[in-house]
Amino acid sequence: MGDLVYFSSVSDNTHRFVQRLHLGDLGIGVHRIPLRPADGFLTVEEPYVLVVPTYGGGNEGGAVPRQVVKFLNDPHNRSLIRGVIAAGNTNFGEAYCIAGDIISAKCAVPYLYAFELLGTAEDVTRVRDGLGRFWQRQSRIPA
Amino acid sequence: MTPTGKLKLIDRVSAINWNRLQDDKDLEVWDRLVGNFWLPEKVPVSNDIPSWNTLTPEEKTLTMRVFTGLTLLDTIQGTVGAVSLIPDAITPHEEAVYTNIAFMESVHAKSYSSIFSTLCSTQDIDEAFRWSEENENLQRKAEIVMKYYKGDSPLQRKVASTLLESFLFYSGFYLPMYWSSRAKLTNTADLIRLIIRDEAVHGYYIGYKFQKGLEKLTPEERDDLKAYTFELLFELYDNEVQYTADLYDSVGLTEDVKKFLRYNANKALMNLGYEALFPKDETDVNPAILSALSPNADENHDFFSGSGSSYVIGKAVSTQDDDWDF
Numbered sequence: 406m407g408d409l410v411y412f413s414s415v416s417d418n419t420h421r422f423v424q425r426l427h428l429g430d431l432g433i434g435v436h437r438i439p440l441r442p443a444d445g446f447l448t449v450e451e452p453y454v455l456v457v458p459t460y461g462g463g464n465e466g467g468a469v470p471r472q473v474v475k476f477l478n479d480p481h482n483r484s485l486i487r488g489v490i491a492a493g494n495t496n497f498g499e500a501y502c503i504a505g506d507i508i509s510a511k512c513a514v515p516y517l518y519a520f521e522l523l524g525t526a527e528d529v530t531r532v533r534d535g536l537g538r539f540w541q542r543q544s545r546i547p548a
Numbered sequence: 549m550t551p552t553g554k555l556k557l558i559d560r561v562s563a564i565n566w567n568r569l570q571d572d573k574d575l576e577v578w579d580r581l582v583g584n585f586w587l588p589e590k591v592p593v594s595n596d597i598p599s600w601n602t603l604t605p606e607e608k609t610l611t612m613r614v615f616t617g618l619t620l621l622d623t624i625q626g627t628v629g630a631v632s633l634i635p636d637a638i639t640p641h642e643e644a645v646y647t648n649i650a651f652m653e654s655v656h657a658k659s660y661s662s663i664f665s666t667l668c669s670t671q672d673i674d675e676a677f678r679w680s681e682e683n684e685n686l687q688r689k690a691e692i693v694m695k696y697y698k699g700d701s702p703l704q705r706k707v708a709s710t711l712l713e714s715f716l717f718y719s720g721f722y723l724p725m726y727w728s729s730r731a732k733l734t735n736t737a738d739l740i741r742l743i744i745r746d747e748a749v750h751g752y753y754i755g756y757k758f759q760k761g762l763e764k765l766t767p768e769e770r771d772d773l774k775a776y777t778f779e780l781l782f783e784l785y786d787n788e789v790q791y792t793a794d795l796y797d798s799v800g801l802t803e804d805v806k807k808f809l810r811y812n813a814n815k816a817l818m819n820l821g822y823e824a825l826f827p828k829d830e831t832d833v834n835p836a837i838l839s840a841l842s843p844n845a846d847e848n849h850d851f852f853s854g855s856g857s858s859y860v861i862g863k864a865v866s867t868q869d870d871d872w873d874f
Binding site for chain 2: 461477483488491496497503510514517519521523531534536539
């Protein structure tokens with residue numbers, strides 16, 4: 406089994422989604438990217454799927470939270486990413502969940518799932534089941 | 549209690565220092581709102597005149613009524629709703645964000661007027677406004693929300709405000725998305741999309757401040773506010789269903805609009821930190837409407853439900869961010 410790494414702002418929306426997945430039961434380790442630079446730096450040791458919120462789209466850049474960019478700028482962290490899941494809001498139109506597109510393209514990993522805000526009960530079930538299957542398949546791929 | 553008729557103002561003002569933030573979210577949202585700033589003049593609504601002329605008289609009447617209803621809500625939010633939140637602000641930066649929200653709501657209200665004046669005759673506009681003043685369900689919607697804005701509870705005000713920003717607009721927003729999906733009034737739809745984007749940030753922020761307020765309450769008080777939120781949502785939803793029927797029965801779209809209402813009611817609840825209420829099979833919004841709202845909101849991003857034999861790599865997106873090292 407691989408791990409799950411996520412970022413959540415002080416709104417804790419993504420944090421609550423990840424909690425509802427109860428990934429510990431599946432043997433998936435969960436790590437949170439620190440909120441601010443002063444809170445330290447996360448270095449991972451296992452392959453992981455990244456869950457990231459999209460910062461409200463529009464005219465500006467900044468769709469991927471700065472702390473996530475810093476985390477992925479680290480070549481070691483980046484080498485272990487295997488997929489990305491993004492949160493967002495369809496109100497942002499073309500920028501809906503665009504953080505997933507950006508990270509998937511930059512890191513050449515599959516864009517696994519997109520959900521809105523806190524995620525619905527269906528989103529939780531699909532991501533939980535999906536992650537279990539995803540890591541089982543990954544473990545059958547020869548190194 | 550504030551004496552009736554007397555303006556409620558804070559009694560002490562300190563100069564706002566944006567270099568000393570008590571809540572990072574205030575600056576983040578301020579920057580986002582400023583970055584998203586727009587004015588209706590930049591959208592060429594007049595290009596929709598030929599398209600407007602292809603609508604039937606019933607379709608034109610419906611469209612004008614929808615926009616008068618939206619104008620009323622944005623007027624309330626700009627002149628009363630967002631303003632009523634200012635005295636409740638905990639940080640000076642939160643106050644500043646509410647002033648930005650209030651101003652943008654006034655920009656929204658003015659935008660509908662610019663659509664009207666471009667597409668419709670003065671007489672037709674006056675008739676649509678008269679309809680909106682006489683429509684019971686639209687007036688009740690305004691009354692319900694205004695009651696809470698005038699009330700004494702800062703957190704109840706935030707609930708009412710979030711439900712307005714994230715739920716009550718959508719019986720109206722449906723129609724320009726519907727026209728856009730049929731390649732009609734596409735410039736008008738572009739303008740409405742800018743409003744929809746703003747409302748998302750407003751609902752998110754006010755909902756977030758509501759949750760921060762909840763943290764200071766006892767579990768009993770939190771339960772009371774949750775019960776209050778759901779009661780208010782049900783009251784507004786029942787009214788919204790009737791208002792939707794008043795508008796859309798004539799064109800046979802009422803059931804389709806109701807799915808969109810429930811989908812957005814769920815999102816309003818999530819903005820307040822509560823779980824979605826309506827199940828998936830009652831919120832399966834017409835894909836054409838969803839795609840008019842967000843072209844990326846399709847099924848491409850559900851790798852998990854597929855066979856697993858193929859997956860999507862995100863399309864290359866150009867970003868203006870220079871903080872990536874690779």
